[in-house]
Amino acid sequence: MKTPSVVGYLDRLFFHAGEKAAVRVSVLDPSRRYTAELVRMVCGETGPKGPGLKEEKIQAGLAAQYEGTEQPTPVGSYAIVEKLPSLRAVELSLLAWPTLPGRCEQTMVHLGALRLFLDAAGAVALSANAETISTDRPLRPCWWYRVTARYDPSTGAASVTSMPFAGPHNDRRGATKARLPRGARLGAPMLFAASPKAGGGARDHFYGKLEAPVLRSNRDVARWDFARGMGTARIEEISRRRLHGRLVNVPKRAVTGSKWDGSVHDWRQDPSHYAAIHFHGDDLHDARWMPSFALKLPQDLKSGFYAIKLQASGPPFYVGFIVSPGPRAKRAKLAVLASTVTYLAYANYRRRMTPGPLELAMGALPTVDMTDILLARHPEFGNSTYDVHRDGFGVSYASIRRPLFNMRPGGRFWNFAMDLCLIDWLDHEGIDYDVITDHELHAQGAGLLKRYRAVMTGSHPEYYSLEMLKACEGFLAAGGRFLYMGGNGFYWRVTFPGAYPGMIELRRTEDGTRAWAEKPGQYYHSTGEYGGLWLRLGRPPNALAGVGFIAQGFDASTYYRRTAASCDARAAFLFEGIGEELVGDFGAWGDGAAGLEIDAYDDKLGSPRHALVVATSENHSNAFLLVNEEMTSNSHGVDGTLNARVKADMVFFETPAGGAVFSTGSIAYVASLAHNDYDNNIVRLTRNAVRRFLDPAPFKPPAS
Amino acid sequence: MTPAIDPRRLDLAAEYRAKPFGRHSPELQALLNVMRRAENCQDLILVSVAPGKWVLGQRLPDGQPPRLFADRVFDSLEDGEWEAFKRRWRALAGEELKLP
Secondary structure: OOOOOOEEEEOOOOOOOOOEEEEEEEEEEOEEEEEEEEEEEEEOOOOOOOOOOOOEEEEEEEEEEEEOOOOOOOOEEEEEEEEOOOOOEEEEEEEEEOOOOOOOOOOOOOOOOEEEEEEEOOOOEEEEEOOEOOOOOOOOOOEEEEEEEEOOOOOEEEEEEEEOOOOOOOOOOOEEEEEOOOOOOOOOOOEEEEEEEEOOOOEEEOEEEEEEEEEOOOOOEEEEOOOOOOOOEEEEEOOOOOEEEEEEOOOOOEEEEOOOOOOOOOOOOOOOHHHHHEEEOOOOOOOOOOEEEEEEOOOOOEEEEEEEEEEEEOOOOEEEEEEEOOOOOOOHHHOEEEEEEHHHOOOOOHHHHHOOOOOOHOOOOOEEHHHHHHHHHHHHHHHOOEEEOOOOEEEEEEEOOOOOOOOOOOOEEEEEEHHHHHHHHHHOOOOEEEOOOOOOHHHHHHHOOOOEEEEEOOOOOOOOOOHHHHHHHHHHHOOOOEEEEEOOOOEEEOOOOOOOOOOOOOOOOOOOOOOOOOOOOOEEHHHHEEEEEOOOOOHHHHHHHOOOEEEEEEEEEOOOOOOOOHHHHHHHHHHOOOOEEEEOOOOOOOOOEEEEEEEEOOHHOOOOOOEEEEEEEOOOOOOOOOHHHOOOOOOOOOOOOOOOOOOOOOEEEEEOOOOOEEOOHHHHHHHHOOHHHHHOOHHHHHHHHHHHOOOEEEEEOOOO | OOOOOOOOHHHHHHHHHOOOOOOOHHHHHHHHHOOOOOOOOEEEEEEEEEEOEEEEEEEOOOOOOOEEEEOOOOOHHHHHHHHHHHHHHHHHHHHOOOOO
């Protein structure tokens, strides 16, 4: 029962043939030796009902064996100011909103040998040259305090106070005054929310919000205004000296500050209400590992799903990535759009390994594998956007610069691993395709899709930026053909803060199936975009794909039953060679093609009126529950045994520009393709759809 | 003290054993809802230790990694689910589950 003993990451999620990738590896195995192979991923581990793991080794000039070391991961966010004038007696003040006082020592300001912090009891303390004074009055969690400290290195005179903001609590000022050792060094670097660690990095991270730090010395006053530079990795100091600093490991910005009173909800309207930064000891943007070796991708490498397979003792660790066509590459007619943004949102998902009644929502025990267990043993690899930080606040950022534990063939049958079912079938069918990525779609827009006649999504394209949605809409408006091969797609808005390449930001606002809920006043991203469900933002998935998220359950899948519309002449091509009334009554996930997360047609939510619902699932289990955004208040009768709305709709419609959309409305659909050695009615249906969608003959919507 | 679940309802246990995934009778679903509450679920998970091989694990608080119950390896998810059901039955019914 071994876990992998080597892990790694790349700085990007996609590459082109011929490019060079820096591979960063940390070797946990005591031998410090490991092997590395480049593999093309064809099929993930599908369980006993699927074809199982398939990978092709690619010759890429890698060594037979490598030696390495365990590389530290400097987790935890803070701010650092690297230049300061010479200092004499100092006064430090700031506003603090601690979220975990009393758990451990937490630094608010570290200045040379002077440290202003919360002691282990949660009281404000000041130390100089390792001696400490404390107010001995623990702070209340999630309440604002003005914290002030003074120290004179020539005399050792020191004081520290904490003053709660007025409120209903019986909370009082804390203060103490005493002598600390004289001569403590005061100077740069100055850190907010952590102390420097010997050998690099930081320790004693602060959990909570800090605001408006001020440093007074001699007659100089330095003031940092965290309301400035929102969406950047910079903190701005507003005196004439401009003692700006930088943020490390992406603490959360665009959060409510001490002044916030509910009168403003968009930080751009009055940034002074958002002059705080929320720091966490488990934030991680960049693991900052040293490159271990360079991988030169062969010039003739086929576009597809790939991984660097690292192995020491124990099972392998796969560093997954996509090879997409370069700017001058000849394109296939069909593109598979790999959901790299959704993969990133789910990366390092720990929630299944934390206590709680998850089965009430899933209908089965949560499942993990030994690679997930490795993740659980290494909190420093950061969280997913499904997790909460140690202080209980939701994780809003997902970075690519760290080991990603879900870009691989095994583990949960989901995302990357599930999408390989599509790749496996396309390869088996001999259909030529390119693989392109969400990240390229965001950057390049509709122009990327317009190079293809048809675009096929993966099984679960859940997270979309506005740019990505517009790109898909632009593709359809130009006559493109779109195959939505999954469920719960185009659901959450994500944004890309420009200061952090490849990283996404997410705010789970208002409504929806949420792993956590964004706090009031914080519904606008640091980019200035309003977060939440695209359904609540006026762009329901139904308008793009004809269907939208309706229910989920994780115990068993079921079949679709063809409707009368499947015999409509417009949809006849889809069911050529299919005599059965039931389709997809088999599959590697839950024995059916309709399962996991499913979508339904709803013209009130924008599904086109002329769309044909050609098949509908039925007989879903008790575990399938109507999603809460479809209800205005809770009620009985929302499970799959009682509620007729709990069903996956398979939809086809034509667009005015001669294109068309085919949507399966189910994540489990692609896991049925390999059934019976790829000879089944889901294969025939998918083959019919792909063939027609690659045929240049224009589609024609019906006359209204 | 009255047990949280009725130890006489072996019919529900048999229904679950025959079909742990998929549609259940309302009475079995009600029983499962009791077993799966936070205070009753024992924070169990299934851990794949090799393709097709599973062990039960327990999720632990404060970011600790799950504890693995490595003494019993199951050849299917269904067998692992059944073991979890039996553990919860024992805790809630106050006696071992023995199907005829």
